[in-house]
Amino acid sequence: MSLIAITEVKKRFGDNEVLKGISIDVAPGEVVAIIGKSGSGKSTLLRCINGLETIDEGSIVVAGAQFLPDEVHLKALRLKVGMIFQQFNLFPHLTAGGNVMLSQMVVKKTPKKDAEAVARKMLDRVGLAHKFDALPDELSGGQQQRVAIARALAMQPIALLCDEITSALDPELVAEVLAVVKELAAEGMTLVMVTHEMRFARDVCSRVVFMHQGRVHEIGAPEDVFSNPRTPELRQFLGVQ
Amino acid sequence: MTYQFDFSWLIGSLPVLLKGIRITAQLILIGAVFGVALGIACAWVRALGPKWLKPVVATYVELIRNTPFLIQLFFIFFGLPSLGIRMSELTAANLAMIVNLGAYSCEIIRAGIQATPRGQFEAGASLAMTPFQAFWHVVLVPALQRIWPALSSQIVIVMLGSAVVSQIAAEDLTFAANFIQSRNFRAFETYIVSTLIYLALAILLRQLLAGLGGMLFPRKASR
Amino acid sequence: MTEFSFWDILRNLLLAARWTVVLSLVSFIGGGIVGAALLFLRIGGRRGMQFLSRGYIQLFQGTPLLMQLFLAFFGLGLFGIDVPAWLAACVALILWTAAFLAEIWRGCVESIAKGQWEASASLGMGYLQQMRYVILPQALKVAVPPTVGFSVQVVKGTALTSIIGFVELSKAGSIVTNATFQPFTVYGLVALIYFALCWPLSKSSQLLERKLNVAHRNH
Ligand SMILES: Nc1ncnc2c1ncn2[C@@H]1O[C@H](COP(=O)(O)OP(=O)(O)OP(=O)(O)O)[C@@H](O)[C@H]1O
Numbered sequence: 001m002s003l004i005a006i007t008e009v010k011k012r013f014g015d016n017e018v019l020k021g022i023s024i025d026v027a028p029g030e031v032v033a034i035i036g037k038s039g040s041g042k043s044t045l046l047r048c049i050n051g052l053e054t055i056d057e058g059s060i061v062v063a064g065a066q067f068l069p070d071e072v073h074l075k076a077l078r079l080k081v082g083m084i085f086q087q088f089n090l091f092p093h094l095t096a097g098g099n100v101m102l103s104q105m106v107v108k109k110t111p112k113k114d115a116e117a118v119a120r121k122m123l124d125r126v127g128l129a130h131k132f133d134a135l136p137d138e139l140s141g142g143q144q145q146r147v148a149i150a151r152a153l154a155m156q157p158i159a160l161l162c163d164e165i166t167s168a169l170d171p172e173l174v175a176e177v178l179a180v181v182k183e184l185a186a187e188g189m190t191l192v193m194v195t196h197e198m199r200f201a202r203d204v205c206s207r208v209v210f211m212h213q214g215r216v217h218e219i220g221a222p223e224d225v226f227s228n229p230r231t232p233e234l235r236q237f238l239g240v241q
Numbered sequence: 242m243t244y245q246f247d248f249s250w251l252i253g254s255l256p257v258l259l260k261g262i263r264i265t266a267q268l269i270l271i272g273a274v275f276g277v278a279l280g281i282a283c284a285w286v287r288a289l290g291p292k293w294l295k296p297v298v299a300t301y302v303e304l305i306r307n308t309p310f311l312i313q314l315f316f317i318f319f320g321l322p323s324l325g326i327r328m329s330e331l332t333a334a335n336l337a338m339i340v341n342l343g344a345y346s347c348e349i350i351r352a353g354i355q356a357t358p359r360g361q362f363e364a365g366a367s368l369a370m371t372p373f374q375a376f377w378h379v380v381l382v383p384a385l386q387r388i389w390p391a392l393s394s395q396i397v398i399v400m401l402g403s404a405v406v407s408q409i410a411a412e413d414l415t416f417a418a419n420f421i422q423s424r425n426f427r428a429f430e431t432y433i434v435s436t437l438i439y440l441a442l443a444i445l446l447r448q449l450l451a452g453l454g455g456m457l458f459p460r461k462a463s464r
Numbered sequence: 465m466t467e468f469s470f471w472d473i474l475r476n477l478l479l480a481a482r483w484t485v486v487l488s489l490v491s492f493i494g495g496g497i498v499g500a501a502l503l504f505l506r507i508g509g510r511r512g513m514q515f516l517s518r519g520y521i522q523l524f525q526g527t528p529l530l531m532q533l534f535l536a537f538f539g540l541g542l543f544g545i546d547v548p549a550w551l552a553a554c555v556a557l558i559l560w561t562a563a564f565l566a567e568i569w570r571g572c573v574e575s576i577a578k579g580q581w582e583a584s585a586s587l588g589m590g591y592l593q594q595m596r597y598v599i600l601p602q603a604l605k606v607a608v609p610p611t612v613g614f615s616v617q618v619v620k621g622t623a624l625t626s627i628i629g630f631v632e633l634s635k636a637g638s639i640v641t642n643a644t645f646q647p648f649t650v651y652g653l654v655a656l657i658y659f660a661l662c663w664p665l666s667k668s669s670q671l672l673e674r675k676l677n678v679a680h681r682n683h
């Protein structure tokens with residue numbers, strides 16, 4: 001059974017149809033990379049899975065629960081899937097620890113002591129146990145992104161959505177974030193990630209989705225997609241002839 | 242509540258209301274033109290004017306911005322005659338509005354000027370403009386363009402604030418309303434009507450200023 | 465007729481200025497509470513509520529405070545109660561202040577990056593939780609300078625309550641003038657007392673603003 005079932009999803013902004021019928025099934029423990037040109041609808045798709053955008057047609061089912069755009073269903077959905085953003089979006093008025101504790105306390109009503117224990121554990125997991133009391137301002141981009149990952153993990157999601165999580169980072173900081181993601185993948189976390197890191201996609205992902213003009217243009221194992229692109233669009237995107 | 246609303250007086254009172262509207266419109270027209278002109282002059286002083294004038298202007302701006310318009314009006318109309326400076330109600334009202342808007346628009350324009358990159362002024366100077374020409378073309382016009390929305394809001398605020406000139410018996414819209422309600426004993430209805438007229442005037446004035454902004458600064462007309 | 469010395473005048477005005485201060489505080493605090501409620505409706509309420517609060521704000525920002533005072537005074541009178549001037553003054557000033565504060569604060573809330581809403585939503589927080597724990601703590605910081613700045617408008621706004629007969633600083637000015645025939649001195653003093661009340665507020669607003677800008681630039 002698939003963990004995330006996306007069926008014939010359509011999404012319009014005004015009369016600009018950004019997703020034109022997307023169907024993808026993600027199995028538990030799978031790591032799916034989404035690649036494609038700018039504007040092809042990658043972010044929009046992830047945002048729909050997380051309920052940040054409403055869909056116009058089709059269905060998204062996560063762990064058997066249908067996505068519906070009301071507060072109760074949205075909250076249930078978001079407790080199942082976490083999201084990591086390109087711009088980190090840490091809460092600047094809270095410490096790293098505070099960032100990881102907040103949603104546990106207000107959404108899950110976890111007692112403060114337990115939330116703190118979880119926060120320490122999660123920060124340790126991303127290698128930042130010593131930064132518990134640092135404000136986002138005092139952290140490098142890579143560290144901020146790792147805190148964001150810890151923050152999402154603290155909610156114990158069954159899947160993580162990552163939207164170009166290394167694109168805002170200086171090149172030398174990319175590796176430390178990818179290492180964390182790789183470890184998560186190894187531990188069996190289900191991941192759907194939009195990425196431009198082709199090498200990473202090839203090494204870590206179980207499947208690659210190439211999106212083009214709001215459609216899934218090609219989908220397959222990384223070896224196939226990267227070594228054996230079938231369509232001219234993907235060939236052009238990968239820069240091979 | 243058993244109160245019966247009664248607007249039957251409205252027709253008979255139209256001429257009085259219309260006169261009030263005319264005076265209010267006239268006040269804000271004169272107030273806006275000379276007030277903004279005064280504001281520009283003061284902004285010039287604060288940016289490039291003679292040194293001795295700067296603290297004078299700064300004091301004027303601070304004094305006006307930190308005292309109520311009503312007191313400024315009373316000071317001009319009741320206070321100044323002790324110095325032998327007498328004027329009619331309308332002149333006093335106009336003067337108070339000009340002085341008031343002058344201070345606010347000086348501050349607004351100054352903020353716009355400070356947002357203009359320094360290099361621009363030097364570029365103007367290097368094109369052999371006189372300091373005044375450079376100020377006008379390189380500093381003021383872009384600044385005005387930038388702060389036009391803020392300036393427009395301030396002009397609307399001054400128009401709405403002008404309701405208090407009725408207190409020195411300048412025969413504006415509020416004066417008309419006071420007069421009408423003293424005859425018809427329908428105070429609530431009368432003030433509802435005059436409030437709605439003010440609202441319409443404010444909307445109209447905002448539109449006019451937006452249109453004027455579009456004409457004066459065609460490039461960025463839409464903002 | 466008794467003679468008024470300069471000190472008599474000043475003492476009378478200062479005594480009346482107490483009421484200006486009290487009225488300002490009541491309006492500001494009351495307006496803050498109503499304004500906060502308006503803000504919540506304006507940015508997060510249902511469609512109809514958003515529309516209503518927007519209309520409220522535009523109505524109160526688009527009409528003279530003096531008219532609002534008259535309407536409060538005569539409108540409350542329609543309920544058959546004999547309305548004291550202070551009550552009408554408080555009601556009108558609170559409603560007026562609320563409209564402006566709600567609009568100022570809306571600007572502050574909207575200055576918070578969209579990502580903060582999205583990140584907190586993706587963690588499962590509801591609207592009120594997002595506001596309470598993520599948006600407001602940040603917006604509050606930005607809101608302090610303009611809010612302090614607006615308090616100056618409130619103090620000045622209280623002057624208009626003299627017109628419906630509330631005896632505060634401005635009204636005292638008129639009364640003392642009528643008794644002394646020294647309008648220049650009296651209104652000059654009245655202006656200076658207002659200045660003494662308002663200027664520190666204006667200045668601190670400016671300083672706070674500058675501090676905030678510096679703090680932002682350092683990031
Ligand atoms: N909120 C929105 N309102 C209107 N149009 C939008 C909105 N969000 C995205 N779009 C449009 O949807 C299309 C797809 O955007 P999306 O952000 O999903 O692309 P992307 O594949 O993530 O691109 P990139 O690689 O640049 O991030 C674009 O044409 C974009 O302009």
Ligand SMILES: [Mg+2]
Pocket residue numbers: 042043044163164
């Ligand atoms: Mg994107």
